[in-house]
Amino acid sequence: MAVRFFHTSDWHLGQFFHNHDREYEHTQFLNWLLEQIKEKQPHALLIAGDIFDVINPASAAQKQLYxxxxxxxxxxPNMQTLMIAGNHDSGYRIEQVEPLLEKYNAKAVGVIDWNKDKSLNIDHLLQPIYNEQKDIVAWCLTLPFLRSAEITGFNDQTTNSQNAIAYLHQQLIAEAKARKQPNQALILMSHAHMQGGETSDSERPIIIGNEEALSTSLFDDVIDYVALGHLHKPQKVGQAHIRYSGSPIPLSFSEINYKHQVVEVEIDPTLQTEDRFKFQALPIPRSVQLHKISGELQSVFEQLRNLADGEIEAINQREYVDIEYHTDTPPQPNLRQQFEDAMPSNRYRLVRISRKYLNQQNNNDLNHKISLEPPTPEKLFQQIWEKQGYSTDESVLKDFLSLVDEAQKSLEDDASV
Known part of the structure; x- marks a missing residue:
C-alpha cells in the first residue's frame, strides 16, 4: 500500500525580518498549502521542526498554527499532521496542547521521553500513519532537535551526546523494523544539521560543545525516506530519499534565490527500490519580493530608480530592499534619505544598508553593516570578544554556544512549569 505525504519544515511563524513582521507572508503560504492539501488529500503532513521562530511565540503566531x-x-479529515520541535521551538510548549491537537488529528513530538527504568520511551517517538481505511501504511520515526541535556546521562549508552544520538537512532530504528509489515513504509523525521548540508546565514548555529554535524550513516537502509528540518535551502543529502524541504519563505537575504517548496512524496514499499519512490517539488509562490542591490553609489542610485513602480498600500506587503554600497569615502549624513528618495514611493521597505570600502586590503577594519535589527547572542559575543583584542577561537565560540543552549533550555523549563 502506497503512502502519500507532504514534507515541509522551518515555518518560523512569528519571525520578525529586520523588525518587520511576516504574518502576511506566512498567511499567504498557509493558504496556499491548504489548497494543496485540499487537492491532493495526502495521508500525512510532516512539519520537521522550527514551527515557531522563538521558544515563547506571540499569540498571533500560535493562532496562525492552530x-x-x-x-x-x-x-x-483523514490527513494526519505530525510535527517535531526544532532548535527554535520549545518542545515542552508544543506538547502541552496535545488535547487540542488530537481534535485536529495532529501530533507534536517536542522532547525525548524516558521510561522509569531509564530506557527510551519508543511509543512516544514512533507514530503510525493510516490510510482512509484506517490501515497502517507507514511508521514515522520522529526525532525532535536533540538537546544534550535531554539525551545524556540516562543509562550506560548515553554518557555523552555522540553516544546518546547513536543510541536513540539504533533503538528507534530497531523497534520500527520489528513493527514494520512488508507493505508498510518507514519514514524518519528529524531536525538536525547533517554533514554535507548547505547552510545560509539565517540558521541559528546548533553545533554546540564539541559536537559536529550528524552523519547520514545514522540512517539504516531500511528507512524509505528521511524528512529533515533546520537548513533552509531545499536539498538532498547524499541520496535522493534524504532531504531538507527548506523553509517556505526566505528568512534572510542570503536565501533570495532559494526555490522554496513543499516536497510531495509517494512511497510504495512493495515495489523494487528504484521504483518505489515518487518525489515532486511543489513550488511555493513568493508573496513579498526581496531585492539585494550592490555597487558603487552611482550604480546603486540607478538600480533604485529602475525598480518597478506602483504603490502597494499595505506596509506589510511592500517589498524588502537591502543595499550594499561601495565607496572610498565616509558616508554622507543624509545618505539613507537619498536612497529612500530614489526608490519609487510607497512600494518598498529599505531594511538594511551596508558599506563596503573599495580598498579592501587597507580598510577591512572599516567595513561595517548598518543593521536595523538587534544582534544575535553569537554576534554580540564575537563583537565584544574581538573588541577586547582576542581572536574568536572556534573552541571558545562553541563553549559560548553551549552556554546559550543551556540558558535556552532553562527558559523552556520555566515556560513549561
Missing part, C-alpha cells in the same frame, strides 16, 4: 490545523482538518 487555525491552520483546524482548517486543514476540515478539508482533509
Amino acid at each position: 487555525q491552520f490545523l483546524a482548517d486543514a482538518h476540515d478539508i482533509a
Whole structure:
C-alpha cells in the first residue's frame, strides 16, 4: 500500500525580518498549502521542526498554527499532521496542547521521553500513519532537535551526546523494523544539521560543545525516506530519499534565490527500490519580493530608480530592499534619505544598508553593516570578544554556544512549569 505525504519544515511563524513582521507572508503560504492539501488529500503532513521562530511565540503566531490545523482538518479529515520541535521551538510548549491537537488529528513530538527504568520511551517517538481505511501504511520515526541535556546521562549508552544520538537512532530504528509489515513504509523525521548540508546565514548555529554535524550513516537502509528540518535551502543529502524541504519563505537575504517548496512524496514499499519512490517539488509562490542591490553609489542610485513602480498600500506587503554600497569615502549624513528618495514611493521597505570600502586590503577594519535589527547572542559575543583584542577561537565560540543552549533550555523549563 502506497503512502502519500507532504514534507515541509522551518515555518518560523512569528519571525520578525529586520523588525518587520511576516504574518502576511506566512498567511499567504498557509493558504496556499491548504489548497494543496485540499487537492491532493495526502495521508500525512510532516512539519520537521522550527514551527515557531522563538521558544515563547506571540499569540498571533500560535493562532496562525492552530487555525491552520483546524482548517486543514476540515478539508482533509483523514490527513494526519505530525510535527517535531526544532532548535527554535520549545518542545515542552508544543506538547502541552496535545488535547487540542488530537481534535485536529495532529501530533507534536517536542522532547525525548524516558521510561522509569531509564530506557527510551519508543511509543512516544514512533507514530503510525493510516490510510482512509484506517490501515497502517507507514511508521514515522520522529526525532525532535536533540538537546544534550535531554539525551545524556540516562543509562550506560548515553554518557555523552555522540553516544546518546547513536543510541536513540539504533533503538528507534530497531523497534520500527520489528513493527514494520512488508507493505508498510518507514519514514524518519528529524531536525538536525547533517554533514554535507548547505547552510545560509539565517540558521541559528546548533553545533554546540564539541559536537559536529550528524552523519547520514545514522540512517539504516531500511528507512524509505528521511524528512529533515533546520537548513533552509531545499536539498538532498547524499541520496535522493534524504532531504531538507527548506523553509517556505526566505528568512534572510542570503536565501533570495532559494526555490522554496513543499516536497510531495509517494512511497510504495512493495515495489523494487528504484521504483518505489515518487518525489515532486511543489513550488511555493513568493508573496513579498526581496531585492539585494550592490555597487558603487552611482550604480546603486540607478538600480533604485529602475525598480518597478506602483504603490502597494499595505506596509506589510511592500517589498524588502537591502543595499550594499561601495565607496572610498565616509558616508554622507543624509545618505539613507537619498536612497529612500530614489526608490519609487510607497512600494518598498529599505531594511538594511551596508558599506563596503573599495580598498579592501587597507580598510577591512572599516567595513561595517548598518543593521536595523538587534544582534544575535553569537554576534554580540564575537563583537565584544574581538573588541577586547582576542581572536574568536572556534573552541571558545562553541563553549559560548553551549552556554546559550543551556540558558535556552532553562527558559523552556520555566515556560513549561
